[in-house]
Amino acid sequence: MKILLIGSGGREHTLAWKIAKNPRVKKLYVAPGNPGTARIAQNINIKATNIEALLEFAIDSKIDLTVVGPEQPLAEGIVDLFESQGMRIFGPNKQAARLESSKVFSKNLMQKYNIPTAAYRTFTDYTKARQYLVNQTYPLVLKANGLAAGKGVVIANNLHEAVEALESIMQNRVFGNAGSEIVIEEFLAGEEVSLLAFTDGETVLPMVTAQDHKQAYDKDLGPNTGGMGAYSPALILDGEKYNTAVEEILVNTVKALKKEGITYKGILYAGLMVTAEGVKVIEFNSRFGDPEAQVIVPRLKTDLVDIMLACLDNDLKSINLEWHKQTAVCVILASGGYPLQYQKGYEITGLKAIPKDIILFHAGTKQEGHKIVTAGGRVLGVTALAENKEQAIAQAYNAVELIRFQDMHYRTDIGQRK
Ligand code: AMP
Ligand code: GLY
Numbered sequence: 001m002k003i004l005l006i007g008s009g010g011r012e013h014t015l016a017w018k019i020a021k022n023p024r025v026k027k028l029y030v031a032p033g034n035p036g037t038a039r040i041a042q043n044i045n046i047k048a049t050n051i052e053a054l055l056e057f058a059i060d061s062k063i064d065l066t067v068v069g070p071e072q073p074l075a076e077g078i079v080d081l082f083e084s085q086g087m088r089i090f091g092p093n094k095q096a097a098r099l100e101s102s103k104v105f106s107k108n109l110m111q112k113y114n115i116p117t118a119a120y121r122t123f124t125d126y127t128k129a130r131q132y133l134v135n136q137t138y139p140l141v142l143k144a145n146g147l148a149a150g151k152g153v154v155i156a157n158n159l160h161e162a163v164e165a166l167e168s169i170m171q172n173r174v175f176g177n178a179g180s181e182i183v184i185e186e187f188l189a190g191e192e193v194s195l196l197a198f199t200d201g202e203t204v205l206p207m208v209t210a211q212d213h214k215q216a217y218d219k220d221l222g223p224n225t226g227g228m229g230a231y232s233p234a235l236i237l238d239g240e241k242y243n244t245a246v247e248e249i250l251v252n253t254v255k256a257l258k259k260e261g262i263t264y265k266g267i268l269y270a271g272l273m274v275t276a277e278g279v280k281v282i283e284f285n286s287r288f289g290d291p292e293a294q295v296i297v298p299r300l301k302t303d304l305v306d307i308m309l310a311c312l313d314n315d316l317k318s319i320n321l322e323w324h325k326q327t328a329v330c331v332i333l334a335s336g337g338y339p340l341q342y343q344k345g346y347e348i349t350g351l352k353a354i355p356k357d358i359i360l361f362h363a364g365t366k367q368e369g370h371k372i373v374t375a376g377g378r379v380l381g382v383t384a385l386a387e388n389k390e391q392a393i394a395q396a397y398n399a400v401e402l403i404r405f406q407d408m409h410y411r412t413d414i415g416q417r418k
Contacts, residue, residue, distance in 0.1 A: 002027040003305070004058050005041070006048050006078075007069025008034050010332070010363035010381040011290035014297045015069060015304070016041050017359070022305040029061065035372055036362025051078040058087055065090065067308060068266075074286050075101035075147055090308040092286050096257060096264040100286040103183045104145050110281060113256035115249055117281040118273075120185035126170045129182055133162045139187040144169045146178030153224075155187065190275035191417070192282065193237045194230075194292045197250045198307055201263035203316040204254050205307075206246045208299055208323050209234040210292040211417060216339060218413045225339045226378055229414030231329045231389065232295040236274050236417075245272060245279045253284070265311050294361050294381045295328035326385040329392040329415045331400050335364070336407025338377035346374045346406040358399040359383040374405055389415055 001024045005016055013036040020028055020040045031054060033043030046053045049072050058066055066082060068074055068091035077094035091097075098105040110117040118141070123129035133140070142165045144152035152175045156162035169179040192214075197206045211234035216222035237245060249270050257264045269285035269292075288297075297304070301322035310319045335342035344364075351372060354360055361383060364376015380403065384395035393415045400410060 001025050001064045001305070002062060003029070004044075004054070004061070004063045004066045005030045005037075005069065006054060006066065006073060008032050008037075008048065009069065009290050010361040010378060011288050011293040012069040013037050013361040013363070014293045014381075015067060015288065017361070018297050018300065018304045019067070022303050025305060029057075029063070031057070034362045035365050035367045036360070038367065048073055049076065051076055051081055054078065055081055055085060055087070058082065059085065064088065065305070065308065065312075067091070069287065071097070071100055071147060071285065071287050088312055090312060091266040092264050095262050096266075097286040099253070099257070099264070099268075099284040101147050102145055103143050103283070104181055106284050107183055107185070109253070109256055109260070113252060113259075115252050115256065115281060116278060118186040118188050120183050122181060122183050124181045126166070129166055129170065129184065130163065132184065133159055133166065136162075138162070141185045141187050142166060142169060143183040143185065144175040144178040145181035145183065146175070148175040148178045152178055188273040188275050188280055188282065190273045191236050193234045193272050193274060194269065194289050195237060195242075195245055195250065195272055196267055196269045196289065196292065196296065197246070198311060198316060198319075198321075199250075199254050199264055199266070199268050200311040200314050200316040201254065201258065201265050202314065204246070204251050204268070205316060205319060205321050206250055207296055207321070208232050209237045209242065210289070210295050211236065212289065212292055213411060213414055213417075216334075216409075216411075218411050223339055225334070227289070227291045227332065228334065228411045229329070229331045230289075230291040230295045231327065231392070231415040232292070232299060233327065237272065237279065241274070241279060245270070249279070249281055291330050291332055291381055294330040294383050298328050298359055298383055298385055299324045299326065324385065326387060327389040327392045328383060328385050329389065329396045330361075330381045330383040331396045331410055331414045332363075332378050333380040333382065333400065333403060334378050334409045335374055335376070336409045338409065342377060343407065344373070344375050348372045348374060348379070348403065348405045350402040350404050353402045354382075354399050357384070358395065359385075360399075379405070379408075
């Protein structure tokens with residue numbers, strides 16, 4: 001089998017690492033990949049958003065299965081394009097991917113089918129939205145409708161902050177067209193957890209839980225990032241709560257989409273808030289989480305390629321998902337200054353000293369001759385698996401201590417929330 005994986009981050013290195021374990025995979029390409037994927041696959045210099053060029057490459061190279069890592073190509077309809085040419089590709093089509101690419105679409109779907117989420121209103125008109133803000137209680141959450149690389153959400157603590165956010169989203173269009181429509185929603189207090197599933201549009205196979213750490217600094221301080229670390233399982237969503245969330249949220253969402261004439265195939269990712277009134281949806285994503293993948297996928301015993309093929313064959317019911325019991329912890333090493341301004345091009349040292357039982361996932365790195373240098377905000381992910389969370393944390397941080405680059409920044413409290 002020849003497989004093409006699309007993307008270049010830590011999530012994609014994780015997926016490549018798992019895909020490469022399947023003995024039937026004779027050739028794995030990653031577009032564009034990173035120095036981590038280059039060791040286990042062949043990187044192809046095509047951007048994840050250049051979907052026409054990706055199709056051409058897949059046809060020319062006789063790719064048997066394409067796997068999409070990030071959300072942008074899904075939102076742009078890469079699945080529809082590949083399928084129109086008879087190519088097999090894992091991920092939701094453009095209509096289904098709207099669950100992530102349009103917050104208005106996903107909120108309206110949840111409301112219509114009683115899927116628990118924050119109360120909300122949507123606006124296309126700035127003046128009406130501005131008026132609505134006046135009599136609300138704060139904090140209040142404002143969200144640009146479209147994809148904004150995780151940055152289109154503002155939690156406003158008072159009217160002044162809300163108006164500022166509204167202006168920058170709807171009038172100044174700081175997130176571009178994503179700001180032509182806005183969701184204004186109730187602030188949910190509680191703890192966040194990520195619940196993902198594989199689905200073929202009929203069967204829903206939930207994964208083990210994970211918790212991301214979004215803020216840049218310890219104790220959840222500082223600006224929101226793409227994710228500074230994660231661990232799995234997240235016991236905040238356990239037992240009955242987990243079962244209820246799977247049924248009420250994942251299964252009902254796939255059913256709701258079906259009733260709307262949309263078959264959702266791929267990864268369904270629910271970002272959840274565990275509140276005093278129960279578990280509610282903050283957002284849906286149409287792909288694996290980053291860095292959730294770096295702790296969920298290493299725990300997966302079942303072959304990932306078999307799961308993806310079963311999804312495409314509408315035969316997910318034949319798969320029995322099996323998981324390693326261990327706890328996984330992933331610490332992200334970031335460039336100093338991330339998520340704001342940061343420098344690139346610093347040499348990374350110590351990588352060869354990492355113990356064999358640690359899984360090192362590359363993200364923003366670049367090969368320069370014999371050196372690996374920094375090339376992005378999130379540079380590396382260090383994943384450890386152990387019998388309990390304390391051991392996994394200790395092992396991950398022991399490995400982190402060995403790695404060096406100028407202005408390296410990481411959180412020291414990954415996995416310590418609950
Ligand atoms: P999103 O892009 O929708 O995941 O939002 C980014 C982050 O904003 C989430 O991970 C939450 O931390 C926070 N957030 C979003 N919506 C809400 C809400 N209704 N109440 C509280 N926090 C929220
Ligand atoms: N870790 C958050 C995300 O992948 O969206």
